[in-house]
Amino acid sequence: MTDKIYAVPEAWRNEARVDAEKYAELYRRSVADPDGFWGEQAQRIEWIAPFTRVKEVSFDTHNVAIEWFGDGSTNVAMNCIDRHLPHRADQVAIIWEGDDPSLSRHITYRELHEQVCRFANVLKAHGVRKGDRVTIYLPMIPEAAYAMLACARIGAVHSVVFGGFSPDALAGRIEDAQSDVVITADEGVRGGRKSPLKDNVDAALEKVSAKTVIVVTRTGAKVDMKPGRDFRYEDEAKKVPEDCPYAEVGAEDPLFILYTSGSTGKPKGVLHTTGGYLVHAALTHELVFDYREGDVYWCTADVGWVTGHSYIVYGPLANGATTLMFEGVPNYPTVSRFWEVIDKHKVDIFYTAPTAIRALMGAGEEPVKKTSRKSVRLLGSVGEPINPEAWEWYHRVVGEGRCPIVDTWWQTETGGILIAPLPGATALKPGSASKPFFGVQPEIVDANGNVLEGACEGNLVIADSWPGQARTVFGDHERFVQTYFTAYPGKYFTGDGCRRDADGYYWITGRVDDVINVSGHRLGTAEIESALVAHEKVAEAAVVGFPHAIKGQGIYAYVTLMGGVEPSERLRKELVDFVRKEISAIASPDVIQFAPGLPKTRSGKIMRRILRKIAENEFGALGDTSTLADPSVVDDLIKNRPAG
Numbered sequence: 119m120t121d122k123i124y125a126v127p128e129a130w131r132n133e134a135r136v137d138a139e140k141y142a143e144l145y146r147r148s149v150a151d152p153d154g155f156w157g158e159q160a161q162r163i164e165w166i167a168p169f170t171r172v173k174e175v176s177f178d179t180h181n182v183a184i185e186w187f188g189d190g191s192t193n194v195a196m197n198c199i200d201r202h203l204p205h206r207a208d209q210v211a212i213i214w215e216g217d218d219p220s221l222s223r224h225i226t227y228r229e230l231h232e233q234v235c236r237f238a239n240v241l242k243a244h245g246v247r248k249g250d251r252v253t254i255y256l257p258m259i260p261e262a263a264y265a266m267l268a269c270a271r272i273g274a275v276h277s278v279v280f281g282g283f284s285p286d287a288l289a290g291r292i293e294d295a296q297s298d299v300v301i302t303a304d305e306g307v308r309g310g311r312k313s314p315l316k317d318n319v320d321a322a323l324e325k326v327s328a329k330t331v332i333v334v335t336r337t338g339a340k341v342d343m344k345p346g347r348d349f350r351y352e353d354e355a356k357k358v359p360e361d362c363p364y365a366e367v368g369a370e371d372p373l374f375i376l377y378t379s380g381s382t383g384k385p386k387g388v389l390h391t392t393g394g395y396l397v398h399a400a401l402t403h404e405l406v407f408d409y410r411e412g413d414v415y416w417c418t419a420d421v422g423w424v425t426g427h428s429y430i431v432y433g434p435l436a437n438g439a440t441t442l443m444f445e446g447v448p449n450y451p452t453v454s455r456f457w458e459v460i461d462k463h464k465v466d467i468f469y470t471a472p473t474a475i476r477a478l479m480g481a482g483e484e485p486v487k488k489t490s491r492k493s494v495r496l497l498g499s500v501g502e503p504i505n506p507e508a509w510e511w512y513h514r515v516v517g518e519g520r521c522p523i524v525d526t527w528w529q530t531e532t533g534g535i536l537i538a539p540l541p542g543a544t545a546l547k548p549g550s551a552s553k554p555f556f557g558v559q560p561e562i563v564d565a566n567g568n569v570l571e572g573a574c575e576g577n578l579v580i581a582d583s584w585p586g587q588a589r590t591v592f593g594d595h596e597r598f599v600q601t602y603f604t605a606y607p608g609k610y611f612t613g614d615g616c617r618r619d620a621d622g623y624y625w626i627t628g629r630v631d632d633v634i635n636v637s638g639h640r641l642g643t644a645e646i647e648s649a650l651v652a653h654e655k656v657a658e659a660a661v662v663g664f665p666h667a668i669k670g671q672g673i674y675a676y677v678t679l680m681g682g683v684e685p686s687e688r689l690r691k692e693l694v695d696f697v698r699k700e701i702s703a704i705a706s707p708d709v710i711q712f713a714p715g716l717p718k719t720r721s722g723k724i725m726r727r728i729l730r731k732i733a734e735n736e737f738g739a740l741g742d743t744s745t746l747a748d749p750s751v752v753d754d755l756i757k758n759r760p761a762g
């Protein structure tokens with residue numbers, strides 16, 4: 119860790135919406151009087167029926183119940199669109215930048231209104247009603263935002279599935295959400311390559327059923343259309359009226375489900391509701407990014423992840439911002455692409471992931487320096503801890519030393535940012551997400567649940583609720599309780615390790631459970647293991663993370679083959695492809711080590727600690743191996759560890 123500290127630049131201090139003093143004062147109030155604080159903040163959105171109650175929360179393990187603004191009603195699409203029409207109908211809401219640099223589109227709030235209404239009417243015409251789940255499996259095209267907002271408009275619940283997921287992963291999510299309608303595109307385009315989204319949906323629907331598939335045209339590729347099930351969006355849109363009144367939706371009615379990986383079992387459908395989520399997404403978007411009227415704001419995430427939900431679509435649009443949506447990748451056609459897009463659209467605020475920064479850092483300074491980037495005022499980071507070296511490069515090279523970096527810590531489950539600097543208030547320490555946002559009460563606990571004071575390191579829990587918090591796991595409240603509220607009863611357990619320094623800054627150290635973070639994507643080791651053992655030649659598998667220069671963590675798989683099967687390079691490749699097919703390219707192992715045996719305790723439990731150390735090439739630090747049923751397997755693993 120570095121001891122370097124960057125004071126708030128004077129210009130930022132002078133213009134601050136929230137300076138250091140105000141932060142301290144508001145923070146104190148937000149935790150002392152959450153009802154007063156959030157009751158006021160909630161006025162930033164428009165309500166249909168005003169709420170009279172603010173926070174009604176129990177973190178009691180026997181009765182976890184979370185409600186905010188429970189008796190109010192509103193509509194998220196109305197807040198993101200209709201509310202802005204009287205004064206910003208002609209302002210650009212979405213700038214779409216295609217994968218191909220010659221393609222871009224500007225969508226005004228008026229046009230967004232028309233498009234979302236049409237989409238909502240198409241959904242209605244296909245029988246979608248309030249509370250129904252709609253699966254969205256689209257590339258990064260404006261229709262992804264239209265489809266999400268169309269669901270919100272009629273009170274349907276969207277479940278966006280990242281376009282990089284395989285048919286199997288998609289099928290599991292369609293089934294779990296009991297979703298009758300799937301929205302997809304003929305193909306997706308990224309980095310000059312096409313991906314067969316509609317074909318993937320067809321493959322998924324061989325395993326699970328859905329009544330209706332709506333297919334948006336992106337490339338015009340010829341795709342199979344199953345009569346009575348598959349419909350072209352463009353044809354359907356012509357048949358419906360162009361206006362669609364928004365539904366009145368309860369503050370605690372669901373807005374979306376988003377599947378995310380945990381340490382055990384299948385991915386969980388994390389459920390977010392309406393009122394509190396929107397208040398939290400909008401307020402954090404404004405204050406953490408210091409969003410100002412007229413700014414062009416760009417978050418490079420995909421809408422398939424929570425970052426895309428909260429900080430491409432809902433937060434920015436609720437604030438009437440111009441949000442940029444990018445279809446492509448950072449290195450296509452060249453490694454200058456991000457910076458060229460910034461110049462092309464005069465981006466003021468830029469929010470990306472450490473893995474992208476590290477990859478671009480590897481390409482040197484020249485591809486950055488040949489662009490201007492003078493429009494940029496603020497930089498952001500999300501998804502994993504940012505190493506101080508990447509932070510410094512981002513600050514010095516990309517931001518030319520003038521732009522604060524907001525390192526934002528949060529999770530799918532938190533709905534919005536919980537720990538981050540406020541650029542006009544917080545001095546920056548490279549690698550630290552710094553201080554809690556308003557209303558957020560982080561605590562660091564030891565393994566026994568003792569709350570640690572002052573400078574310390576342990577597990578990160580949050581002592582009380584915030585409005586954007588997930589309310590449950592779809593269809594499995596017990597799993598929600600088990601996962602987040604039993605390790606430290608009465609507190610929300612994040613699954614992250616964390617250090618707090620003497621200045622009260624928080625430094626996230628990474629996951630302490632069996633979740634690995636690969637290029638900012640969360641993957642459960644158990645998920646990858648079950649994909650591997652589904653292969654007929656695999657008897658057993660154990661997966662751990664290991665430090666990876668660009669991805670943050672890489673995937674290291676130990677595989678025991680069925681009796682009589684010989685290890686080979688070909689089989690190694692076959693297994694990598696198999697995981698890709700079962701889950702996604704992002705889950706494919708970087709290293710596969712064929713292991714005749716895995717280190718187990720006498721009761722048969724795999725000793726992952728040892729496997730992690732071997733993967734990290736730290737053979738000297740294996741610790742006590744005397745409890746192993748057969749200590750000799752460890753020597754074998756070390757001897758046969760693949761180079762690299």
Ligand code: WTA
Nearest residue numbers: 500501502503525526527528529530626640
């Ligand atoms: C990690 C993404 C350090 C963390 C918004 C968390 C981070 C997990 C940061 C959630 C950060 C996210 N610094 N670690 N700024 N942001 N993480 O659900 O381990 O995809 O638990 O949400 O990413 O990942 P998720």
